[in-house]
Amino acid sequence: MTLWELKNDGINHFAVMVFTNDVEVHSGMFELDGNPKHWSVRPGVEPFADKKVKAKPLADISYLDPGSVVLNAKAYVALKDFLLPFGQLLELDCKGEVYYFYNVTNLIACIDPDASEKKWNSIIREVFRPGTVPSTPQIFKDPHTAGRCIYINAAGKDVLETLLAAAHLTGARFVEAGKGVT
Numbered sequence: 674m675t676l677w678e679l680k681n682d683g684i685n686h687f688a689v690m691v692f693t694n695d696v697e698v699h700s701g702m703f704e705l706d707g708n709p710k711h712w713s714v715r716p717g718v719e720p721f722a723d724k725k726v727k728a729k730p731l732a733d734i735s736y737l738d739p740g741s742v743v744l745n746a747k748a749y750v751a752l753k754d755f756l757l758p759f760g761q762l763l764e765l766d767c768k769g770e771v772y773y774f775y776n777v778t779n780l781i782a783c784i785d786p787d788a789s790e791k792k793w794n795s796i797i798r799e800v801f802r803p804g805t806v807p808s809t810p811q812i813f814k815d816p817h818t819a820g821r822c823i824y825i826n827a828a829g830k831d832v833l834e835t836l837l838a839a840a841h842l843t844g845a846r847f848v849e850a851g852k853g854v855t
Contacts, residue, residue: 681734709778718766732844762776
């Protein structure tokens with residue numbers, strides 16, 4: 674069984690998103706634990722800007738925090754039907770434009786914490802228990818790593834790669850899970 678992590682395609686090529694309101698961040702609205710979120714306001718994000726360095730372009734799928742991705746309107750339209758069965762697409766305000774925070778709520782306890790490599794009581798190299806992930810396309814989080822990893826099985830990766838290519842979306846990459854921290 675090969676599982677993958679859905680990640681951003683590198684902060685070296687694209688701008689990362691940052692929160693515009695520390696109060697919202699510290700309120701727990703962006704806690705990545707696999708639970709559904711219910712926002713009464715559209716939180717603000719913006720591209721990180723370093724005045725000393727030339728601004729990088731935003732990708733269609735942007736990095737905000739480990740274990741999360743943010744979609745622009747183009748990515749939302751192309752991916753929402755596939756993503757929604759596994760989580761929520763919550764609206765964000767990015768300088769007046771609507772972006773979407775993908776909150777994965779599909780939890781599958783598939784990591785064997787006793788066999789996995791740990792550092793400071795945190796799993797850094799996952800060992801997955803055989804037979805715990807359905808063979809149908811899945812995007813999910815495991816409770817042990819929910820705060821930093823979005824997993825996808827091989828069938829889900831195939832679907833998502835097809836959708837990404839068809840819509841010419843930038844910003845997503847897949848890293849084989851269980852290979853350690855990348």
